Amino acid sequence: MMKHLLREKFGYTSFRDGQEETIKAVLAGKHTLAMLPTGSGKSLCYQLPTYMLPGATLIISPLLSLMQDQVDQLLLIGEKRAIAFNSFLNYQKKMSALKNLHQYKFIFTSPEMLQSKLFMERLSEINITLLVIDEAHCISQWGHDFRPDYLAIGTVMEDLGNPPILALTATATDRVKQDIKQSLNMQNSIDILYSVDRPNISLHVEKVGSYQEKIDVLIKRVSALHGPGIIYFSSKKTAEICAQSLKENGIKRVSIYHGGLNHEERILIQQQYIHNQLDVICATSAFGMGINKENIRYVIHFHMPMNMESYLQEIGRAGRDGQTSLALLLYAPFDEQLPRQLVETELINDSQMEKLRQFFLEDSLRWWELEKYEEEIIAIANLSETSMRLLKDFHRNAILHHKEATSLDELKEMMNKQLQLKFEAIHTVYQYIHMSTCRREKILQYFGEQPTINIVECCDHCNGSNYPNLQAEKRETMPEYENWEEILQEILLSETSKNEE
Amino acid sequence: MSVIQKLVLFCLKSIENQRTAYAILHLLNGKKSSQTIQDAHLFHLKQYFHVLPHLTREEFNQILDFLIEKNYVTCLNEGTYRITEKGDIYIQVHAEPILPIYLNGWSYNRMDKLFWERLSLMVQVISNLVAYNGRYLPIQNNKPHLDWIKNFIQRNRFNRYELATQLFKELQHLFTNKKIDPLILILRLTGSKRIGLTAHQAAEQLQMSVLTYHLHFTNVIHMILTEVKGKTSYPLLEQLLETEEKNEWIHLTQSTRKTAIYLNQGYDIEDIIKIRQLKQGTIEDHIVELAIIDSSFDIDIYVPPEVQRNIMKTSTNGIKQLKYIRQSVPEASYFQIRLVLAKHKSAVSV
Ligand SMILES: [Zn+2]
Numbered sequence: 001m002m003k004h005l006l007r008e009k010f011g012y013t014s015f016r017d018g019q020e021e022t023i024k025a026v027l028a029g030k031h032t033l034a035m036l037p038t039g040s041g042k043s044l045c046y047q048l049p050t051y052m053l054p055g056a057t058l059i060i061s062p063l064l065s066l067m068q069d070q071v072d073q074l075l076l077i078g079e080k081r082a083i084a085f086n087s088f089l090n091y092q093k094k095m096s097a098l099k100n101l102h103q104y105k106f107i108f109t110s111p112e113m114l115q116s117k118l119f120m121e122r123l124s125e126i127n128i129t130l131l132v133i134d135e136a137h138c139i140s141q142w143g144h145d146f147r148p149d150y151l152a153i154g155t156v157m158e159d160l161g162n163p164p165i166l167a168l169t170a171t172a173t174d175r176v177k178q179d180i181k182q183s184l185n186m187q188n189s190i191d192i193l194y195s196v197d198r199p200n201i202s203l204h205v206e207k208v209g210s211y212q213e214k215i216d217v218l219i220k221r222v223s224a225l226h227g228p229g230i231i232y233f234s235s236k237k238t239a240e241i242c243a244q245s246l247k248e249n250g251i252k253r254v255s256i257y258h259g260g261l262n263h264e265e266r267i268l269i270q271q272q273y274i275h276n277q278l279d280v281i282c283a284t285s286a287f288g289m290g291i292n293k294e295n296i297r298y299v300i301h302f303h304m305p306m307n308m309e310s311y312l313q314e315i316g317r318a319g320r321d322g323q324t325s326l327a328l329l330l331y332a333p334f335d336e337q338l339p340r341q342l343v344e345t346e347l348i349n350d351s352q353m354e355k356l357r358q359f360f361l362e363d364s365l366r367w368w369e370l371e372k373y374e375e376e377i378i379a380i381a382n383l384s385e386t387s388m389r390l391l392k393d394f395h396r397n398a399i400l401h402h403k404e405a406t407s408l409d410e411l412k413e414m415m416n417k418q419l420q421l422k423f424e425a426i427h428t429v430y431q432y433i434h435m436s437t438c439r440r441e442k443i444l445q446y447f448g449e450q451p452t453i454n455i456v457e458c459c460d461h462c463n464g465s466n467y468p469n470l471q472a473e474k475r476e477t478m479p480e481y482e483n484w485e486e487i488l489q490e491i492l493l494s495e496t497s498k499n500e501e
Numbered sequence: 502m503s504v505i506q507k508l509v510l511f512c513l514k515s516i517e518n519q520r521t522a523y524a525i526l527h528l529l530n531g532k533k534s535s536q537t538i539q540d541a542h543l544f545h546l547k548q549y550f551h552v553l554p555h556l557t558r559e560e561f562n563q564i565l566d567f568l569i570e571k572n573y574v575t576c577l578n579e580g581t582y583r584i585t586e587k588g589d590i591y592i593q594v595h596a597e598p599i600l601p602i603y604l605n606g607w608s609y610n611r612m613d614k615l616f617w618e619r620l621s622l623m624v625q626v627i628s629n630l631v632a633y634n635g636r637y638l639p640i641q642n643n644k645p646h647l648d649w650i651k652n653f654i655q656r657n658r659f660n661r662y663e664l665a666t667q668l669f670k671e672l673q674h675l676f677t678n679k680k681i682d683p684l685i686l687i688l689r690l691t692g693s694k695r696i697g698l699t700a701h702q703a704a705e706q707l708q709m710s711v712l713t714y715h716l717h718f719t720n721v722i723h724m725i726l727t728e729v730k731g732k733t734s735y736p737l738l739e740q741l742l743e744t745e746e747k748n749e750w751i752h753l754t755q756s757t758r759k760t761a762i763y764l765n766q767g768y769d770i771e772d773i774i775k776i777r778q779l780k781q782g783t784i785e786d787h788i789v790e791l792a793i794i795d796s797s798f799d800i801d802i803y804v805p806p807e808v809q810r811n812i813m814k815t816s817t818n819g820i821k822q823l824k825y826i827r828q829s830v831p832e833a834s835y836f837q838i839r840l841v842l843a844k845h846k847s848a849v850s851v
Contacts, residue, residue, distance in 0.1 A: 077636065263640075263641070264621075264699070268640060268698070270638075275695075277695075484676065484683035488669060488673065491624060491691075491695055492628055492669040495632045
């Protein structure tokens with residue numbers, strides 16, 4: 001039955017590592033914690049069981065864009081009973097979605113929405129037979145991506161009728177795993193844990209003298225490498241500059257990808273890449289979440305990653321076909337400054353916190369009507385978009401528990417702890433860059449795993465700085481028609497003429 | 502000189518320093534103010550209304566600076582410019598064809614976006630249909646368009662190869678002997694094997710700025726709209742122009758009817774406010790009017806059923822005063838109360 005469904009519905013002939021075990025645990029009605037490597041098709045672990053369970057599956061996911069990608073993916077296999085219920089929907093769309101909620105089989109939502117009374121009421125009326133927590137590490141304060149609003153999940157399980165939980169996470173340390181189980185009250189869960197190691201990805205770091213030299217090296221490396229690749233950037237501006245430089249140096253099939261694209265552009269660039277019309281994507285971290293491309297040969301980081309967890313997720317997009325692939329991290333002196341700055345702007349620092357305190361203590365009513373003062377608050381405390389969101393998440397929870405403005409002290413403590421953790425995480429990456437022994441060993445050690453043995457193309461310290469030999473893909477080049485009629489013919493008539501022959 | 506610079510120069514000549522230069526920016530942006538609408542008619546610039554909705558003030562200023570530097574215009578006083586003799590000669594010498602000739606912004610400024618979205622979707626769907634490929638992501642995610650195309654395929658489900666061949670013929674006929682470069686549009690089309698380019702990529706391939714590309718692209722779409730409208734030689738493309746109207750709607754006022762068409766295409770209040778540049782209150786009035794006339798109009802998405810029940814409970818007590826209902830059903834807005842009463846054909850006294 002499972003195999004049949006896998007073939008008929010999803011078009012796969014066999015399961016990948018961990019999928020079958022996870023699905024069996026879920027179907028047995030057990031709480032399940034699954035830590036599977038990136039690219040192992042985690043979403044199948046709840047998509048397939050959903051078809052075998054009587055009710056709907058509720059999937060809680062941290063990123064709005066990720067949700068839409070998932071809905072798109074389901075649409076692709078002909079599944080229209082999927083909806084992303086989130087703050088993007090306006091009042092009318094929300095109401096009509098709520099009204100028809102019972103018709104959906106897949107309901108994607110954000111933790112924030114779980115605090116909407118109306119939504120929770122409707123959810124409790126319908127039959128939820130599986131609760132999926134995607135990116136479950138977001139619930140842990142020890143995780144690299146802690147989100148205060150994830151804490152709310154623990155409190156709504158009863159209203160949902162205590163369905164079995166499937167907690168999915170990509171890479172997590174032991175401490176984080178324990179935290180997840182405790183927060184979701186699933187101590188007796190079945191744990192399906194796979195190694196974070198991807199033996200077919202060779203790990204390299206290259207140190208250069210300056211920013212300009214980094215661009216030069218990037219161009220040189222990309223020119224020499226075969227096959228499709230992704231280059232990750234922390235800033236959209238730099239991604240644009242480098243894409244332009246690559247084009248000027250003869251690497252024509254390059255495109256940038258970032259969060260600001262509209263639907264049409266997003267789909268077109270993803271599809272061009274999947275159809276091998278593009279070789280290189282210069283992306284901010286928004287790229288890659290929803291796309292399935294097996295033959296990505298290399299992932300380059302132009303900027304230093306914020307932590308080992310996200311680094312592993314991003315390089316994990318390479319080599320899903322099992323072929324030898326390359327992860328290359330470029331480093332110039334003082335590169336660690338950028339991630340530190342990013343961390344500082346996304347959190348709320350002590351002086352901002354003091355300004356917030358003063359603002360709320362001046363007039364205690366302001367605390368209870370925070371929404372009204374949003375713009376004022378942003379201006380007074382000079383908050384970034386992310387830090388304002390943190391404040392709002394915290395505030396929502398505080399109000400729910402009737403806490404006064406003085407509870408901001410808790411937030412301050414939380415922020416300081418987060419700042420310290422994130423600086424430590426950056427430092428771990430810094431150490432990874434500057435170490436002189438096996439890089440793979442360091443990664444496995446960090447995630448509490450035993451070193452794997454006998455990896456042919458391990459890392460630059462084991463094998464030297466020469467890159468592994470990447471199998472040159474047979475490049476399916478798109479015929480470069482100059483003539484509009486030929487293009488039109490290819491789009492509309494190529495199959496028609498085949499049929500006549 | 503780029504086509505955009507030419508366009509601004511031409512417009513400056515047309516307004517003959519009777520307005521500030523920003524009147525032109527508003528015109529090109531398609532600002533729906535009565536001043537801009539008047540200007541468009543008065544100076545015979547209707548065809549350029551809303552043809553560059555994304556042109557920014559900074560970009561516009563750069564164009565003005567360029568024209569001054571080249572001595573095509575001189576600055577009179579704060580914000581007004583006069584075309585110089587050199588500029589005048591330039592326009593006369595390059596009169597034909599100085600500007601994209603099919604632009605008709607006044608008539609098509611709402612339809613062009615809709616038309617492109619449907620056309621690109623139609624090409625993608627038919628291309629995948631003949632390839633027997635059922636798994637692909639639609640490049641448009643607008644629900645009304647997806648419903649529309651589904652409907653269209655059902656209506657035209659004779660031989661799928663004939664459908665593809667017919668569409669090919671219509672597009673081929675459309676682009677033959679026209680004063681445009683068909684690649685401007687064709688490069689953007691997506692099929693089963695070939696994925697189309699984004700506007701940025703197409704501009705790059707054709708070696709123009711994104712803004713210039715946008716103007717040419719709009720010109721092509723307007724050409725198609727003019728060509729296809731009311732002709733029998735484009736049976737498939739003509740269907741892209743459909744807007745669904747119901748019989749009851751003849752009783753609506755003109756403005757409400759437009760709102761009804763948008764609502765029926767799946768746009769919501771916020772979209773319509775933006776598109777039509779009307780106040781929220783006005784659109785709400787339209788919706789109330791629609792609820793009175795069209796008995797099949799569903800108000801559940803505007804008013805949750807339990808709120809409807811509460812409103813009706815209060816009003817069946819013989820009380821039809823908005824203010825009173827508002828007090829007893831505090832969770833409902835005035836709009837919601839009026840809508841519920843309209844739906845149930847109750848006379849309201851305010
Ligand atoms: Zn090694």
